[in-house]
Amino acid sequence: MAGFTSREVRLKSRPVGMPQAGDFEVGSVELASPGEGQVLVRNRWMSVDPYMRGRMYDRPSYVPPFQVGKPLEGGAVGEVVASGSPDFKPGDLVMSMLGWREGFVAPANTLEKLPADAGVPVEAFLGILGMPGLTAYAGLLEIGQPKEGDTVFVSGGAGAVGSIVAQIAKIKGCTVVATAGSDEKCAWLKSVGVDHAINYKKGNLLEAVRAAAPKGIDVYFDNVGGEHLEVALELAKPFARFAECGMIAQYNNEEPAPGPRNLIYVVGKSLKIQGFIVTQFAGLRPQFIKDMSGWIAGGKLKWEQTVETGVDNAAGAFLKLFSGGNTGKMLVKL
Amino acid sequence: MAGFTSREVRLKSRPVGMPQAGDFEVGSVELASPGEGQVLVRNRWMSVDPYMRGRMYDRPSYVPPFQVGKPLEGGAVGEVVASGSPDFKPGDLVMSMLGWREGFVAPANTLEKLPADAGVPVEAFLGILGMPGLTAYAGLLEIGQPKEGDTVFVSGGAGAVGSIVAQIAKIKGCTVVATAGSDEKCAWLKSVGVDHAINYKKGNLLEAVRAAAPKGIDVYFDNVGGEHLEVALELAKPFARFAECGMIAQYNNEEPAPGPRNLIYVVGKSLKIQGFIVTQFAGLRPQFIKDMSGWIAGGKLKWEQTVETGVDNAAGAFLKLFSGGNTGKMLVKL
Known part of the structure; x- marks a missing residue:
């Protein structure tokens, strides 16, 4: 042919x-x-x-x-x-x-x-069943290690990865705080069960997240970096886990951006900040497809x-x- | 009485x-x-x-x-x-x-x-057998996870903790790059077997560490923060581990210092940056005392x-x- x-x-x-x-x-x-x-x-x-x-x-x-x-x-x-x-x-x-x-x-x-x-x-x-889905699944579960009752904070919550992170965290019994860049996106996040959806373009991000997570956060899934990361460090509980998936706020910087002003909390709060590339979790794919397909069939995952x-x-x-x-x-x- | x-x-x-x-x-x-x-x-x-x-x-x-x-x-x-x-x-x-x-x-x-x-x-x-010793032992071995042949970079290498980190890393078969603030301290570090002792007050720190670790670093034990941390991020190999013990460079800052400009490497290099407080490793004390006493008796640890x-x-x-x-x-x- x-x-x-x-x-x-x-x-x-x-x-x-x-x-x-x-x-x-x-x-x-x-x-x-x-x-x-x-x-x-x-x-x-x-x-x-x-x-x-x-x-x-x-x-x-x-x-x-x-x-x-x-x-x-x-x-x-x-x-x-x-x-x-x-x-x-x-x-x-x-x-x-x-x-x-x-x-x-x-x-x-x-x-x-x-x-x-x-x-x-x-x-x-x-x-959802491809690279962004596996990124969300593996990063949240393997690095974030969420436990039932934990508070999970996810930036870029309406994106391809963040929206899956937020919903898997709900499936795992967590309280979920997610940010997005418009009221429409926040409404969608609420519609899929996110507890607190914050439009980061409005008001003070630190105070909004603090109000949503008054006891602090156990897991931060970072797609954004920048101010979001600084807020997460500020509100992290001791031994919190940060799954560093991306820092889209910095991708187009012409000069390297300084890091968060409160990185020293890593020591005092005994935080774990771990970056990852989805390819390292390729071995999880069979379990990922099995879990995700079940959750989709059960109506627990939307996209x-x-x-x-x-x-x-x-x-x-x-x-x-x-x-x-x-x-x-x-x-x-x- | x-x-x-x-x-x-x-x-x-x-x-x-x-x-x-x-x-x-x-x-x-x-x-x-x-x-x-x-x-x-x-x-x-x-x-x-x-x-x-x-x-x-x-x-x-x-x-x-x-x-x-x-x-x-x-x-x-x-x-x-x-x-x-x-x-x-x-x-x-x-x-x-x-x-x-x-x-x-x-x-x-x-x-x-x-x-x-x-x-x-x-x-x-x-x-050496107390809090600084356990800090060095647990932080290096539990968080740094050094393997034989790894390159370990330690800042504050002549301090109470850093000097023990450097020597345990040698005992574990690693190449050790350590910084200190005077030629006398560097000479002492060389005398206890450190491979590359760098006076960070002289010359360009990034280039000095790069020359000492041309293939990059596998483990960074951080006592200093600031420029040292930025250098470590720059030279980290993929999947490197950062044991965050302290950031003495920042303890007296009147304003919060911005973090490293290259923190985004955490994502691309899949780094793990983990802070700790020695108290979380109290359970290691018996093994710590046993190992350290043996190394001291064997002439492998000086202080x-x-x-x-x-x-x-x-x-x-x-x-x-x-x-x-x-x-x-x-x-x-x-």
Whole structure:
């Protein structure tokens, strides 16, 4: 079977500070038929994630930097169009890290086949049952170690990860305090059972969180850093656990931002602050899928997604992550 | 048996910024004979420790604040003068938390009897075999989790805690990089086997530590905070462990100091930063005494102490902690 023309989003220039639309461009490539052991895939959905900002800097990190003039990469769900491998046939749904493009040819062993009858829309494998879901599940449970009755504070509570953290914490019997950047997002958080949803753009964050957690917090799940982290240090109980998932408040800083002014509490309160990358918890995936599927089937886990359409709108979807333009998982439908 | 007059060091005023001699005063009290269940003790040695600075602020913490006009408290070794308890007899050596005074009457159950024949000078129970020793042992081994071949970085390396951390790390087969504030202290560190001793007052700290640990650091034992912590974050390997014991660089700040500008590495490098107070590791004491005694007997652990004499010089000894006036444990002989 023949290939097709695939349009893709490329990094045109490395962003300085807040990324701009002009830092990206759309180009096209001709895809050939798959050779032996290869598979031709047409993407249906692609994932848009904050961590990608880090890959736009030219520096060593846990994932290699994007290259100027080359397409971006990211999680994607697609459908097999043609296969040179006995492991895949046309129509199979596959997960790859070759998003930000309409299609691709790749070795079969770089693809993961998705179940046709998972009981959830296929794009859930980019969100609640995918990387953001596992990030929330593993970070909260393995690092946060929440116990029944604990108070869990989560920043970015309406985001792809934070919204799952908040709900798993409720399932585990915790009191949950979550922040988000609009009243609408806070209303959604309340609707899924969050005890205290705080619009961090209004009023004094420290006082709002203190009022919601008068006895202090046992677990902080950090997606934001900055002032949120300082507030969490201030209100942490002795032996509190901080799961450091991200610091989106800093991703676009042109100069390194100073850390919290009260970091010394780490000593006096015997705090544990632990960063993590979801890949270290890959071994938890079977248990994760089992637990999450059960909670979804039982109506205990809800999710939102914000969907843009087409590669021409993909860069814009990414920019919206930094202005709060998404509730839940940000996706591009292709 | 009659009591005696005890001179004691009192907090005259709460220090603002760097403590001054005028923040302390010496007074006296008449000690009565011990009643039933009480013991009269004459102190021989008292401990002088950086953490006491925190108790001079009027704020909630893991230990209650000192009160203006009242004597300071701290670890002390003394000799029983008279006893109203069957558990103690005159001549017994006892450990208490009633230092900063020449003597006291206290309930017998607040005292710990020390062995008469421990094979070390009795003041070692305030240092290498006491609270600083257990702090070093537990913080390094339980939180730092050093493995053979690891690179361990310790700040305040010539202090009571840091000097023990450095040597235990060597015993465990690690490469040790330690900082201290003078060439003399660095020479002592080299003499006890530290691989790289850095005078942090000379040259660029980041570049000096990078040169000593070109592959990065696996464990950071923090006594200092500030620039040292920022350097440790910069040079940490993925999954490095930070044992946060103290941040002496900040104890006298009049305004809260901003944290390190590179705290975001906690996420990308999956670091674990954990603070602790030695009391949480009280259960390790038997193993600690066993291990340490063996290492001392085997010539693997050395220690230094800096001794001042008499309650009139006790406040001055405390002030010297912040100007680097001690090598190893700071003690006052009474």
